[in-house]
Amino acid sequence: MDAWLKKSGAVGLSDLDLADFPETGRGVKAQRPFKAGERILTIPANCIWTAKAAYADPILGPVLQSVQPPLSVEDILALYILFVRSRVDDPAYAERQTHVAMLPSEHTLSMFFTDEELRVCAGSSLYTLTTHLRGRVGDDYKKLLTRLFMRHRDLFPLDKFSFQDYKWALSSVWSRSMDFTIAKGNSVRLMAPFADMLNHASDAKQCHAYDPSTGDLSILACRDYQAGDQVFIHYGNIANGRLLRLYGFVLPDNPNDNYELVLQTSSMAPLYEQKQRLWKLAGLDEVSTIPLTLKNPLPESVLRYLRIQRLDESELGTMTMQIATESYKKISDENESQILQFLSESIGALLGGFEVPLEKLEVQLAEGLYSPGSNAWAAAQVSLGEQRVLKAAKAKADALLASVADGDAPLPPSNQCAKCGKDSKAARLMACGKCKTVKYCGRECQVAHFKEHKALCRSLSASK
């Protein structure tokens, strides 16, 4: 592969090498020191896998172009990989084949888990999404069979385009491709040989760049490296569930862990059309998926959605005024109590739906029931992360409910000083040492707010 890339104009390969690392497996090793910001690798456009390159292929391209409606980009890339791999004695594909030969022969994405391994995280959104994904991938393969493989048996022999082959190629695309937004909201998905050997580190800032004018891909050093260090890139701030679904690994104690809460309302609900309009005005969809995170377990948008969902006719005007002035707060004690009660109960039910409850999972992991790095261990990490987030969300809903019952002021948004309203962009906020929830821009605001905050502080602390 190196010879092909160098011949095609790749830059930087002589300063980098492939090596095995204990934590991440195969990755890229620096052969000399690099300074942060230095360009360390460029892979030229003519070696990169894109949908455009697949369409330009003299044999595959016309067949792909004949498919209506067009195939998805990930299907095009997956077919391109399988097609190149299938052209065993065709010298026109020999160079790209050197890259295909270096792709891992197996993947550890959750889609490949046994039922027993996946059951460890039953109740999590990963479990649900993986189950859906398996169905979707199966359906997509059947469509390819009828739309392409059966019609062009000479190009797509089924022993090289089996369901297993399709799943392998699709997983290669998910776990190794990069997405870039280019002009006019368009985006490009690509897979770049050698650059796709770079592993992810949470602290590696965005350091891969696509040049739309040349089509080249470059990697910059995200920090200083010494010779022998592993070079990393950043795949994004991704929760373990998504990491396992699309990349096949997890990061223990991942700060990006989340639970994607889906909020929806029956179209038969009273005042549905008016509420639909209010959600839209408030920047929400009638089916809203809102990530709950450890940092912000109950985002304001969840409360906003539910306040609208539970409005009665006499409260429509108040809500419209709030949206117009962007001054969101509770509509009434009754509305607020209803939504918080509902949240507390539904999150409790979600937690009750996990196959292995949090406390038991923590004991199992501490006792080494799941061997670190195994599929079941990875599923356990996802379940752990999601349940921790849900627990924090329930605690916050309960505390808020208690404060409504006590007649306290509602919680201020978590990115604002509770006293003066300065937000986290304007000042560094620190949390109250006792309840660890309400935040201030400085000591002065905290002291000035003490009297007002005392009762809520007590109920928040008690629910922790």
Ligand SMILES: C[S@@+](CC[C@H](N)C(=O)[O-])C[C@H]1O[C@@H](n2cnc3c(N)ncnc32)[C@H](O)[C@@H]1O
């Ligand atoms: C773009 S490839 C990187 C190269 C890959 N390690 C290889 O040998 O081909 C992405 C895959 O690398 C692995 N990976 C990347 N970052 C990782 C990390 N921080 N910890 C564990 N595995 C990682 C995962 O298997 C992932 O699907």
